[in-house]
Amino acid sequence: MTVKTGSDRLKTYQEAKDATFRKGKFIPYVSLIEDGDRALFRIVSEHDDAQAEINNADSVLTFGDFHRKQFLSARGKTFFKEVLCGYDFNEDIGSYEGECDQCDQDVAKRTKFMLWVYVYAYYHRTQNTDLTNPYEPVQVNKEKCYKEHINAFQVWQDGYYMEQLLRAKIDEHDTLLDRDYLVRRHGVRKSNKVTRSLTEAATNDITNVIDEVSGTPIMELALSLPSLVDIAEGNIETMDGHITRDEATPYEEVDLSFPEEDVFGKELDDIDDLPF
Numbered sequence: 001m002t003v004k005t006g007s008d009r010l011k012t013y014q015e016a017k018d019a020t021f022r023k024g025k026f027i028p029y030v031s032l033i034e035d036g037d038r039a040l041f042r043i044v045s046e047h048d049d050a051q052a053e054i055n056n057a058d059s060v061l062t063f064g065d066f067h068r069k070q071f072l073s074a075r076g077k078t079f080f081k082e083v084l085c086g087y088d089f090n091e092d093i094g095s096y097e098g099e100c101d102q103c104d105q106d107v108a109k110r111t112k113f114m115l116w117v118y119v120y121a122y123y124h125r126t127q128n129t130d131l132t133n134p135y136e137p138v139q140v141n142k143e144k145c146y147k148e149h150i151n152a153f154q155v156w157q158d159g160y161y162m163e164q165l166l167r168a169k170i171d172e173h174d175t176l177l178d179r180d181y182l183v184r185r186h187g188v189r190k191s192n193k194v195t196r197s198l199t200e201a202a203t204n205d206i207t208n209v210i211d212e213v214s215g216t217p218i219m220e221l222a223l224s225l226p227s228l229v230d231i232a233e234g235n236i237e238t239m240d241g242h243i244t245r246d247e248a249t250p251y252e253e254v255d256l257s258f259p260e261e262d263v264f265g266k267e268l269d270d271i272d273d274l275p276f
């Protein structure tokens, strides 16, 4: 890499890099940072293979046991990342197989599910601290809030408690694709009692849901999304499916110079421990 000089140029350089990120280079995750933050989205992954075939969904609910591991970025900032456990539960023999460095170090693990969702918008209780990019003030159920337009695909990853809420919807509707959902965070930063609720929103045929940016049906766009299995296994970290490392490369050696908070939406103090 060529070294460049000048603070003005550095600013432009950083802005250009940020702009590249906002186009979704790194795989974005649904992240609710503050108390009351809501995400309004349409799920585009089905809950099982049979239902995916019926509704022409390209992806299916994916899950695994994840360790939340602490990393230090190249800029010295601490952040968390979900790392898939190296042990595999063998249903046939009813026990675990494999080996896992995180388990050896007693890093706790939790079962988490993952789905691709098309996020319309986030609703915040407060205006964006970045005043150059203000959110739209709106009224939702008589509550004043600030709408951050997204119109992009993100990975929705959550744990046991949300899985129970989601399962109730699956039992009731037999599909995940027939309506919008609103997920809301309850709990301030640094709280160890953060929960998230799931609310049903508008119901309509998913083939009629159009991406505002490109004018293309979202289910058509969803065909080119990276595989959830590859994302879960940590093989892919960018939207274009770029593999940033392989099994021969230890996790700690990944280049962490990217904007880590934006990528994962989770800061050190945002440990969203769920009540289980």
Ligand SMILES: [Zn+2]
Residues within 6 Å of the ligand: 067, 084, 085, 086, 087, 100, 101, 102, 103, 104, 109
């Ligand atoms: Zn493990």
